[in-house]
Amino acid sequence: MRTDGMNDEDFTEAAYGRLLAAAARRFEIRTVTDALTQGAAGEAGGIAAWRHDVDLSPQRARALAGIEAAQGVRSTFFVLLSGPFYNPLEEGVTGLFQEIQAMGHEIGLHFDAAAGGGDPVGRLRAEAEMLSCAMGSRIRTFSLHNPSVSAPEEFTQPHVGGLMNATAESLRAPFVYASDSNGFWRFRSMHEVVADESVRSLYALTHPEWWTPEPMSPAERVRRCVQGRAAAVVDDYVNLIARHRPEVLHHVR
Numbered sequence: 289m290r291t292d293g294m295n296d297e298d299f300t301e302a303a304y305g306r307l308l309a310a311a312a313r314r315f316e317i318r319t320v321t322d323a324l325t326q327g328a329a330g331e332a333g334g335i336a337a338w339r340h341d342v343d344l345s346p347q348r349a350r351a352l353a354g355i356e357a358a359q360g361v362r363s364t365f366f367v368l369l370s371g372p373f374y375n376p377l378e379e380g381v382t383g384l385f386q387e388i389q390a391m392g393h394e395i396g397l398h399f400d401a402a403a404g405g406g407d408p409v410g411r412l413r414a415e416a417e418m419l420s421c422a423m424g425s426r427i428r429t430f431s432l433h434n435p436s437v438s439a440p441e442e443f444t445q446p447h448v449g450g451l452m453n454a455t456a457e458s459l460r461a462p463f464v465y466a467s468d469s470n471g472f473w474r475f476r477s478m479h480e481v482v483a484d485e486s487v488r489s490l491y492a493l494t495h496p497e498w499w500t501p502e503p504m505s506p507a508e509r510v511r512r513c514v515q516g517r518a519a520a521v522v523d524d525y526v527n528l529i530a531r532h533r534p535e536v537l538h539h540v541r
């Protein structure tokens with residue numbers, strides 16, 4: 289096994305299924321809101337908060353949500369409104385997150401405090417409201433995108449703008465933290481942390497785009513997301529022209 293954290297075989301869907309099953313044997317896996325509410329009360333033993341920050345790929349999020357649902361696990365998927373990789377208000381993408389919600393998972397807001405201008409707390413509230421409308425359910429929690437780069441002081445509080453702050457140190461403190469970082473293991477792998485008997489409670493963060501059907505390098509996994517979306521956008525455009533302006537179709541193919 290490589291020791292630099294670059295074990296691409298660790299990041300397949302099959303490996304994810306095994307990781308989840310191993311975690312479910314040791315922990316009661318909960319949505320972030322449920323786990324942090326209980327964790328804050330000091331009763332976190334045997335509990336895992338299971339969080340996904342969807343930075344790049346709603347399709348990968350849907351795949352992991354399905355693996356979890358098949359194992360009877362519910363978790364929280366944090367949706368980014370201000371990212372360059374997907375648009376959660378786009379019909380097909382909203383549909384993917386609604387499917388995830390219909391499986392029993394929680395939807396939260398993934399918030400970039402540095403994006404856009406103006407008052408970040410006001411923008412947090414506005415984005416939560418917009419996502420609530422798209423999902424048809426109230427968004428109760430958010431996580432920060434790039435917290436070390438972008439977080440103003442007020443975003444260290446456990447509650448901001450009426451939402452639970454899943455990134456807040458004070459809420460995460462009772463849990464051992466494990467993350468898939470940028471598609472490799474920065475410290476210990478999540479597989480190792482889940483197997484460690486001394487870990488009594490766990491806060492697991494994954495980014496769904498890092499988990500693919502087959503082993504790929506981190507760079508290939510990013511290209512897979514970007515190129516998959518680019519091809520789908522072109523297909524949508526061509527199909528639109530084919531339906532409404534078939535006489536000019538040869539210009540756009």
Ligand SMILES: [Zn+2]
Binds near residue numbers: 432
């Ligand atoms: Zn992020």
